[in-house]
Amino acid sequence: MAKVEKLVCVICGREYQQEDTEYTCLSCGREGILDIRYDYEAVKKTVTRDRLRSKSDYSIWRYGDLLPLSRFDLRFYLQVGWTPIYQVERLGRYYGLKSILIKDDGRNPTASFKDRASAVGAVRALEKGSRTIACASTGNAASSLAGLSASVGLESFIFVPQKAPQAKIAQLLIFGATVILVNGTYDQAYDLSMDACEEWGWYSGNAATNPYLIEGKKTVGLEICEQLDWEPPDVAIFSVGDGCTIAGAWKGFKEFYELGLTRKLPRMVGVQAEGASPVYRSFVTGEKLETIIPDTIADSIAVGKPRNYIKALNSIRESRGTMVTVSDEEIINSIKVLGEKAGVFGEPAGVAGLAAIPKLLEEGFMDRGEVICHVVTGNGLKDIQSAMKAKGTLISVEPHIEDVREKLHQRTSQEGD
Amino acid sequence: MAKVEKLVCVICGREYQQEDTEYTCLSCGREGILDIRYDYEAVKKTVTRDRLRSKSDYSIWRYGDLLPLSRFDLRFYLQVGWTPIYQVERLGRYYGLKSILIKDDGRNPTASFKDRASAVGAVRALEKGSRTIACASTGNAASSLAGLSASVGLESFIFVPQKAPQAKIAQLLIFGATVILVNGTYDQAYDLSMDACEEWGWYSGNAATNPYLIEGKKTVGLEICEQLDWEPPDVAIFSVGDGCTIAGAWKGFKEFYELGLTRKLPRMVGVQAEGASPVYRSFVTGEKLETIIPDTIADSIAVGKPRNYIKALNSIRESRGTMVTVSDEEIINSIKVLGEKAGVFGEPAGVAGLAAIPKLLEEGFMDRGEVICHVVTGNGLKDIQSAMKAKGTLISVEPHIEDVREKLHQRTSQEGD
Known part of the structure; x- marks a missing residue:
């Protein structure tokens, strides 16, 4: 039950009270995305490490004091959020990283971050x-x-x-x-x-134009901080379509930092598919965003006209982060890598950020000793077609052990070649 | 780290020590499924309500003292179990039940109870x-x-x-x-x-013939008891394919009861698809199970030769439960009912038990005031094809508000007819 102080337009800066407008800026129209600000001095009194530790509600509602809702009796039973975060050593070794954390948001009720x-x-x-x-x-x-x-x-x-x-x-x-x-x-x-x-x-x-929905998204940033015992990662990687996921996560990281609950902020990395990278282009050129026709298998980030790119770019710049593009081939390979090394099945957009890791290391954006966190934003079961493009080991046999013996022997010989 | 006392063959009753055999009875061969028994007096000392309440591990490993493993350092990071259980009022009203609990096991790492x-x-x-x-x-x-x-x-x-x-x-x-x-x-x-x-x-x-795997399955019974604050439901409904899921759940309920942690046991209901009901037939006729060729859309329970039917039948009889069959049409309808009333998307086998509810009420097996628990054993995303057979409301429009207005008006008029 956080007290909302004001809603601020990301384009013109005009300020509103909650009752003035529900969605966007009255001057800038549907482009004028609003950002919700709270009375943080009041929030400081109720959102503390101790208070959070004592809560038994393991869902986004544990952060009710940082959400713009007043009727908490209306909260529903479906358990949203508090998805598991895993340190996956085998994945770390694969990428040559000391520590990589995978947060599996495909474990939400309808199997996505949304x-x-x-x-x-x-x-x-x-x-x-x-x-x-x-x-x-x-x-x-x-x-x-x-x-x-x-x-x-x-x-x-x-x-x-x-x-x-x-x-x-x-x-x-x-x-x-x-x-x-x-x-x-x-x-x-x-x-x-x-x-x-x-x-x-x-x-x-x-979600793109409703400021309340992005407040829900910020809970992923809050959760990561709390689950990591108030030690945020050095780098947080998110795939970017419309832009409001990375912006939401950043708001979460920032609010806990400003409330004094954490002592550092991660650098935010936004990853787009090569065939749908208008935000990336605007980031690199510094020019106004140009709408494109998206072409990528990662349908959840196949956005030609991102409505939240200003918030996304702000989060990346403020955090001293960066942006990277990855090819569809690299995305498909990442589905396989995550499945094989971590036992987690992600959809294309949910693993695109992993494909960026070699590039981020190569470019010197991050070093191998830093703590990297990647959020898998959707379950791979949502897009079996793309997963089927990944290569695997399939051996046909007759129903006799002799044939299995022979086929496995052949494979071993080939591998030895 | 429970001390395994013995493994007992469900056919001949012969007893083994862990080192004697890993999978099945040495006399009865691959048909001789084993049941693991612990030193329950020892278990009683470590598995208490207070001890469990103090645990912060919300996964199946919280029940380590009732699992036949010794090397708990080998437990892995993927968070298995402790899936949410919901009391869904709207679903209860739909079936005319005072209380129905839905446990969503599709929320496991690979999206199923398995x-x-x-x-x-x-x-x-x-x-x-x-x-x-x-x-x-x-x-x-x-x-x-x-x-x-x-x-x-x-x-x-x-x-x-x-x-x-x-x-x-x-x-x-x-x-x-x-x-x-x-x-x-x-x-x-x-x-x-x-x-x-x-x-x-x-x-x-x-899973059918490895006694260790069924011990993992029993955690669903343990969890239900603990999540319901040690008040087990009156009736627990499970779909039955091979038979080891319902048998596993029953073992969980029974162990907590015998350890004195709960004061009652649920009646177990086993539900099979009409086109794959060999266990049901054996239950009804009392005769030996006959292998069949399964024919149902509920692929996870499309089993013609159930290997664990003895354990399944034992659990149903011991608990004074019953068995029911449901048609594929009823299963598809249940996918829709669960989705619409609860916001949970289950696969066909995962919702088959819901289709049994009207029959169980009609037959007088249970009454409307009892607490019913249904476990959704798999996520609906695993079988989109079946879900697509369910009916829904689809309206085609031209991209103008006038057309939306007209089409919605038509629909309202039709509904009024």
Whole structure:
């Protein structure tokens, strides 16, 4: 139950009170993303290491005093957040790193990081008296919003472009969402969802432009600090699509730092796919972001018009971080590396950051002794097609031990060549 | 570090010490499943409510004093177990039940209940000095064993029948398993895997016949008791394929009861698909189990030759439980009901038990005021194809608000008819 002091537009800096506007800046329109600021002096009194240690709620709600919600009685039962963080020695050895930490956010209720945002969005919708929530998405954000809405009895309307894959639509239907198939692009579906929210008073669960949802995302930064016993990593790597995941995580790291709970901040690394790298280009050139047509297998970060790039770039610059691009081939290889070395199955966007590690070492951005943290943002089961592109060892045999013996012998001989 | 007192054959009752045999009864062969018994007087001293309450390890390893392992330093980092249990009011209202509890075991590392078994199997393999583990399966058991083996650096060989679906093979390859594609049936693949374990000294991770793996499964029963503050449910529902999941859960409930930690036992309900119900038939007729050719969409319980049916039937009879069959149509409908009412996405076998609820009420097996617990044994993302068979609301629109208005209006009018 944090006291929200103000909401600040990331473009013009205009300040608002919560009752003034729910989503974006009234001057800058839908581009004017807002950033929520709290009365941190008040927060300091309730958010302390000791108080957190005594909490038995292992979910994002343990950070209720840093979330912009007032009706905590509306929190729901699905356990979102407090996903495990693993130090994986074999993966460290593979990359030649002293320490790599993997936080598996594919362990959330609908199997992606997005549940953090949807959880806060769903409770906010209930607080505002909405019975209906809507968003435009084909991916994790949509299934997450539909699933968490279902759990609290909110009706959900999900706007998806017509070419969205059947499997992703199936997941939405299972959660009881009304799926609106838009004969147009993702951007048209997005605009339509916002228009519909205005027309029918539905709550907008579009994470990119709803400042409450990004507050849910910041819990990953808070959790990492607490799970690592208040010693944040040196480097935190996130894949970047729209930009609000890395921005959210950074807000979490920064708030705990400013509250005096941690004594350092990680450098943030934003990783984009080569075929969908508008934020990267803007980072490198310093020029205004140019919209592109995305082309990558990492569908969760295949964003041509990132709506939260200003927040993303701010987080990278403020933290003295950097950006890197990786190829689809490198992404597919990373799925395999993570599976083999850690026993964790990530979706393409969820492992893209791993592919950046050799480049970050080569460029001298980080050294092998630093503590690196990588968040796997989605479960690999969400995209079996991409996983199937990775190579593996498949041996066909007749149902006799003699044949197994022979085939394994052949393989060993070949490996010895 | 429980002291194993003996291993008892479920067929002939012959008793063994741990060093005598690793898998099955030496007299009864591969049919002679063993049951592990501990020195419960010793266990009583270390497994107490207070001791458990003070543990900060929220995984199956918190029950180490009731597991047949000695080298706890070999426990690995992947967080297996302690999956959330939810009281879902909306689902209760749907079924007309006062209280229904959903335990979401799809939240395990490889997204299924099988991780409980594989975790114990992998540690046991390491204890025995094995570098390699093997099993025959096309489903959750295989991906689980491959994933957990990868996390500890064990090499894995998975024997699968040639007709296994590509997607399931992909998951195995991602975890670095060597996949042996057997030109034959599942039963041939199983026998071949056992032969290969004997020939090369690999550890057998076949859950059906390895008594250590079932000990991992029992942790679900232990957890339910502890998570419900030592008040077990009146009825616990499990889907039944091979039979060792329900048998494992029952062993957990029973051990806590016999240790004096709980004061009652749930009645166990075993649910099979109509097209794969050999255990059900044996339960109803009282006759010896007859092997069948399974035909159901619930692949995780599509077992024609259940190897653990004796243990399964024992658990149902001992607990004064019952068995029910459900149709594929009822299973698909349950996927939708669970998704819509609870926000949980289960695979067909993972929701089959829900489909049994109306029948159990109708038959008078349980009444509406009892506490029912259903374990969702696998994540729905494992089988998108089946989920797509469920009906949902899909509306196609042109990218204009006018069209959305019209289509929604049409739908409302139709609903009013």
